[in-house]
Amino acid sequence: MSEVSNLLIVGEAGTGIRAHLRGKAVNALAGREPVLMLDCGRNHEHFCKLMGGSVVTLLTTPGGEETPILSTFNAQNTTPLQVFEFExxxxxxTGLLPAPEVSFQRAPGLLVVDDVAEIRSRYPALEQLVREHLAAGGRCCLAGRTESALQPFVGICAPAKLVRFPSES
Structure with missing residues (x-):
């Protein structure tokens, strides 16, 4: 396993948070851990392509139909990296995510959530997913624009290291 078990990262867009999240994902993959990233805004799609992972776009219609769409660029899926895109x-x-259960059955891995407030608004079961992932022995790295956005996860992710961007030196 990697250095710090769980991370809660606070900071505005443009402060290096996404680069840090990707670095954590690369370290986990290098340690042969699967990585599941939840995103809204296609921020990690290119990274996922470069790493040989898969992107699943989650589409909901105004009528409530939920459809996962697997990207076509990753037929080989060479690394255990999945990005679920909520844009x-x-x-x-409201349904289960289509594949993380399969991905994390062999090894719990790292769960990365970019902008917890945005993801929570589109995936109300986020707290439950984090709880279950940690209970199965996984780790998490959650990012939010404010400490209040991360507050619901402080107890769930304990012990966790809080990191602020830009870093206070």
Whole structure:
């Protein structure tokens, strides 16, 4: 396993948070851990392509239909990296995520959530997913724009290291 078990990262866009999240993902993959990233805004799609992972776009219709769409660029899926993209979820996603259970059955791995407030608004079961992932022996790295956005996860992720961006030196 990697250095710090769980991280809670606070900071605005443009402060290096996403680069830090990707670095944590690369370290986990180098340690042969699977990585599941939850994103809204296609921030990690190119990274996922470069790393040989898969992107699943979660589409919800105004009528409530939920459809996962697997990207076509990753037929070989050479690394255990999955990004679930919530940008096209016009309504909250209420079903199970289509594949993380399979991905994390062999090894719990790292769960990365970019902008917890945005993901929570589109995936209300986020707290439950984090709880279950940690209970199975996984680790998490959660990012939010404010400490209040991360507050619901402080107890769930304990012990966790809080990191502020830009870093206070």
């Amino acid at each position: 096209r979820a016009s309504r909250p996603w």
